[in-house]
Amino acid sequence: MGVAAGVAACDAPVKEPAEPAFKYTIDSFADLKVMRYRIPGWESLSFQQKEYAYHLAEAAKYGRDILWDQNCKENLRLRHVLEAILENVDAEEGNADYDAFLTYAKRVFFSNGMHHHYAEDKILPGCSREYFASLMEAAGVSDPELLEIIYNPAIYPQRRSTETSGDIVKNSAVNFYDGVTREEVEKYYASIADPNDPEPISYGLNTKVVKNEKGKVVELPWKVGGIYSAALEKICEELSKAAAVAENDIQKRAIALLIDYYKTGDLRTWDKFNIEWVKDTLGTVDFINGFIEDYNDPLGRKASWEGYVNIKDFEASRRTEILSQNAQWFEDNSPVDPRFRKEKVKGVSAKVINAVCLAGDSYPSTPIGINLPNADWIRKEHGSKSVTIANITHTYDLAAQELPNSTLKEFAYSKKEIELAKKWGTIADEIHTDLHECLGHASGQLLPGVSSTAMGEYASALEEARADLFGLYYTADPKMVELGIMPDPEAYKAEYANYIRNGLMVQFTRVELGRPNTEAHMQNRKLVAEWCYEKGAKDKVIVKKVKDGKTYFVVNDYVKLRALFAELLAEIQRIKSEGDYQAGKALIETYAVNIDPELHKEVKARYESLGLKPYGGFINPEIRPVLSAEGAVVDYEPVYTDDYLGQMLLYGKKYGTL
Numbered sequence: 001m002g003v004a005a006g007v008a009a010c011d012a013p014v015k016e017p018a019e020p021a022f023k024y025t026i027d028s029f030a031d032l033k034v035m036r037y038r039i040p041g042w043e044s045l046s047f048q049q050k051e052y053a054y055h056l057a058e059a060a061k062y063g064r065d066i067l068w069d070q071n072c073k074e075n076l077r078l079r080h081v082l083e084a085i086l087e088n089v090d091a092e093e094g095n096a097d098y099d100a101f102l103t104y105a106k107r108v109f110f111s112n113g114m115h116h117h118y119a120e121d122k123i124l125p126g127c128s129r130e131y132f133a134s135l136m137e138a139a140g141v142s143d144p145e146l147l148e149i150i151y152n153p154a155i156y157p158q159r160r161s162t163e164t165s166g167d168i169v170k171n172s173a174v175n176f177y178d179g180v181t182r183e184e185v186e187k188y189y190a191s192i193a194d195p196n197d198p199e200p201i202s203y204g205l206n207t208k209v210v211k212n213e214k215g216k217v218v219e220l221p222w223k224v225g226g227i228y229s230a231a232l233e234k235i236c237e238e239l240s241k242a243a244a245v246a247e248n249d250i251q252k253r254a255i256a257l258l259i260d261y262y263k264t265g266d267l268r269t270w271d272k273f274n275i276e277w278v279k280d281t282l283g284t285v286d287f288i289n290g291f292i293e294d295y296n297d298p299l300g301r302k303a304s305w306e307g308y309v310n311i312k313d314f315e316a317s318r319r320t321e322i323l324s325q326n327a328q329w330f331e332d333n334s335p336v337d338p339r340f341r342k343e344k345v346k347g348v349s350a351k352v353i354n355a356v357c358l359a360g361d362s363y364p365s366t367p368i369g370i371n372l373p374n375a376d377w378i379r380k381e382h383g384s385k386s387v388t389i390a391n392i393t394h395t396y397d398l399a400a401q402e403l404p405n406s407t408l409k410e411f412a413y414s415k416k417e418i419e420l421a422k423k424w425g426t427i428a429d430e431i432h433t434d435l436h437e438c439l440g441h442a443s444g445q446l447l448p449g450v451s452s453t454a455m456g457e458y459a460s461a462l463e464e465a466r467a468d469l470f471g472l473y474y475t476a477d478p479k480m481v482e483l484g485i486m487p488d489p490e491a492y493k494a495e496y497a498n499y500i501r502n503g504l505m506v507q508f509t510r511v512e513l514g515r516p517n518t519e520a521h522m523q524n525r526k527l528v529a530e531w532c533y534e535k536g537a538k539d540k541v542i543v544k545k546v547k548d549g550k551t552y553f554v555v556n557d558y559v560k561l562r563a564l565f566a567e568l569l570a571e572i573q574r575i576k577s578e579g580d581y582q583a584g585k586a587l588i589e590t591y592a593v594n595i596d597p598e599l600h601k602e603v604k605a606r607y608e609s610l611g612l613k614p615y616g617g618f619i620n621p622e623i624r625p626v627l628s629a630e631g632a633v634v635d636y637e638p639v640y641t642d643d644y645l646g647q648m649l650l651y652g653k654k655y656g657t658l
């Protein structure tokens with residue numbers, strides 16, 4: 001099917017470029033742009049490693065339907081209707097209603113459901129309800145009840161409710177709870193969790209909470225034979241094939257445990273899997289596959305299904321290996337109270353990777369750094385794996401260079417600032433991410449008796465702030481130049497200027513006017529930047545300037561700014577280590593949530609004038625088996641498709657299980 005093509009105003013001859021460059025941005029609509037990434041290093045893999053990666057990627061893609069259903073129980077029903085329309089109804093070229101429908105469909109595919117992937121709000125179609133109904137009818141999939149769900153803004157208004165005043169369990173559209181209140185869920189988990197267990201399982205990670213016929217609160221597991229059985233069976237099948245060609249025995253043991261966990265739903269087995277998975281630091285191919293991150297659950301227990309397959313970037317990993325080897329030095333010299341430092345930082349393994357396949361909650365929108373597992377005691381006893389994803393970060397940069405405008409040009413105050421950013425911006429930012437992931441999250445410890453859940457709903461934002469501050473503080477440390485990681489003693493300034501600009505202004509482009517700042521990473525950045533702006537005001541550390549009616553925030557004293565980062569890091573570490581909920585809450589509510597409405601309006605208008613998209617996502621290369629004349633698989637090669645909707649429809653057909 002075809003997208004209605006725009007009609008050119010004049011017939012100017014189009015010049016073919018002599019050598020067509022690889023185009024990174026392949027689609028854009030609403031507030032989104034879709035890119036494609038390459039897999040550097042794929043060719044150097046052995047056939048067996050490629051086969052291993054291929055089956056892991058298949059296993060990852062089979063989890064797609066799980067995430068859709070987790071995000072809201074009506075999502076798969078909606079997707080099946082969209083697929084039927086896109087496949088069976090001829091595109092009406094130039095019809096504004098059809099274009100609006102198409103944009104809606106693309107947005108829903110991007111979000112893995114009917115709610116905005118970042119803002120949580122329900123996406124409403126831009127075409128009329130009557131028109132949508134006519135498309136459904138033409139495709140033979142009329143569904144008046146679904147139509148009401150799509151168009152009535154009062155039904156499932158938010159995926160994860162950001163209204164903290166109401167019952168966030170009842171008000172969230174996520175499919176983690178049914179017929180239970182927040183109070184009932186909290187009471188239930190308080191009754192089953194053992195507070196004295198030094199190795200607590202992640203209670204509730206892989207279940208849905210409902211009431212049984214007797215009105216008792218119970219958990220229904222996501223496992224083979226339980227909820228999501230069909231998808232998990234296919235995942236296990238592909239994982240078995242992968243295990244047969246794994247690179248080493250640790251990987252084999254890990255995968256066997258993962259399969260066992262999917263079959264039993266036993267969270268002790270999940271922990272055992274994670275312990276094995278952390279040990280595998282020698283393999284080139286690695287993966288994430290499971291119910292991993294709990295950001296989408298209003299109570300932070302239930303994990304969204306996520307998949308990731310990647311290969312190690314040996315060159316770039318040298319940098320993070322140096323950081324890991326020196327982890328204890330960074331811990332011992334950090335500006336926090338010695339009582340809150342780890343005496344021994346264990347197993348901070350870190351590497352730079354290139355993505356091979358994104359899936360579940362990492363597709364199409366993906367993080368650029370990952371640090372797992374999440375269980376605190378495993379991290380403490382066995383360590384964690386920390387990665388930065390090079391080919392995704394580079395694709396963002398390369399895609400931005402395809403455009404004439406940039407946020408840097410618009411929001412940086414001076415030529416000098418732009419030059420600084422161009423010279424050191426990319427590398428300084430990558431190094432800050434390395435520090436955040438390898439050392440930041442792994443640093444610090446709780447005082448004995450302080451619960452890891454003491455910070456409640458403020459935990460994510462405070463934890464991100466802690467990791468960011470740790471990274472910011474050390475980005476400017478002479479040790480970084482000494483270790484051969486930072487290329488120049490001045491390079492950190494590019495990251496500082498960028499961080500402040502982003503935290504105080506640029507990132508607000510992602511928030512709807514009139515709405516508060518609710519996402520954890522964005523809250524963290526605003527908290528850090530806003531706090532430093534306020535505390536540094538008397539010394540003019542960060543100066544607000546207005547030129548031609550436009551606002552700018554300029555870092556005036558980099559040394560003092562670093563001292564402020566140190567001070568806030570010490571305070572947030574204290575809050576976490578002591579479990580000082582009230583102080584954490586006060587920091588977030590004072591500095592992270594409310595956006596100055598005038599500035600917000602200005603930033604949105606300036607950003608809009610650039611014609612850029614605030615969110616990006618990626619489609620995957622198709623990894624295709626290459627067959628010999630006899631029909632045997634002799635190789636696997638990545639095919640860099642550029643058809644966003646095509647991949648969405650293909651995945652629906654090929655990996656649809658639920």
Ligand code: ZN
Pocket residue numbers: 436441464467
């Ligand atoms: Zn983080």
